[in-house]
Amino acid sequence: MMRRILTIALFLFIGAVLSVLVAWGCETFSGESIVISYEQPAAPFLMPGIYDPPEDWTVQTWVRFKGLGVRGAWTTEMLWAGSTLGMSSDSTNRIRIRHYSGWPLLCMVRSDPFDSDLGIAAKGDVWAVGFEPPWASRIEPRYRGKNLPLRPMPVRFAANSVFWGFVAWICTFGAWRYRRWNRIRRGLCIRCKYELAGLETCPECGTSARPRRMEA
Ligand SMILES: [Zn+2]
Structure with a gap:
């Protein structure tokens, strides 16, 4: 919070x-x-x-x-x-x-x-x-x-501050969060885009496919 x-x-x-x-x-x-x-x-x-x-x-x-x-x-x-x-x-x-x-x-x-x-x-x-x-x-x-x-x-x-603040957020965190959400949705590694096919850990980069906060 x-x-x-x-x-x-x-x-x-x-x-x-x-x-x-x-x-x-x-x-x-x-x-x-x-x-x-x-x-x-x-x-x-x-x-x-x-x-x-x-x-x-x-x-x-x-x-x-x-x-x-x-x-x-x-x-x-x-x-x-x-x-x-x-x-x-x-x-x-x-x-x-x-x-x-x-x-x-x-x-x-x-x-x-x-x-x-x-x-x-x-x-x-x-x-x-x-x-x-x-x-x-x-x-x-x-x-x-x-x-x-x-x-x-x-x-x-x-x-205007709200407008430009939102634009800045979209350009930084917003884009990052969308990409992350989109990769989880498509079953890809959130870090390197490797196709996980249900694996728990990415064989390419070792990133866990089960992050603590699932956004999907
Ligand atoms: Zn990976």
Whole structure:
């Protein structure tokens, strides 16, 4: 029982690590398509429940990014015409920018340093805006920037951790256990596949054909 709990904990941990690495991989390698709208778009455009524009803002521009394992949205109170984001830093118009990554679910989030929700001091806050990886110079220039996120989205991150933990288990113990079960079922030696024909011990490698825990 204890061993089973430890195994589950181990694979959940592996799953969590894989979830982060997959999200960073998507951030690093995924391209993006960008859609800009100057009228309030239909709700799915902005990922309701994930990214919601602030209710008290007079939003004039809606922007969405999309790529494999990456999504992003920003809303701003100014008309944005495709210039660099830096232009908005002197503006009093507010802007809210969020970037999400992860697969199969988006599970990590970061804000952009230009996000109006962040104070000046928060702009170096890696928890909020992510960090620049050592390989940042290899990342193609794009609107999403070159930062990688550190902040997980709890429920989605947990779901991805279960998914990737299960994949890791399948690829290691799961495959091994299936092979073992399949050999017992077919009457073969579990170690060397020799056809036992009912023998108690494998004449090829000496493995007992009667393991203590029969899985067949
Ligand atoms: Zn054998």
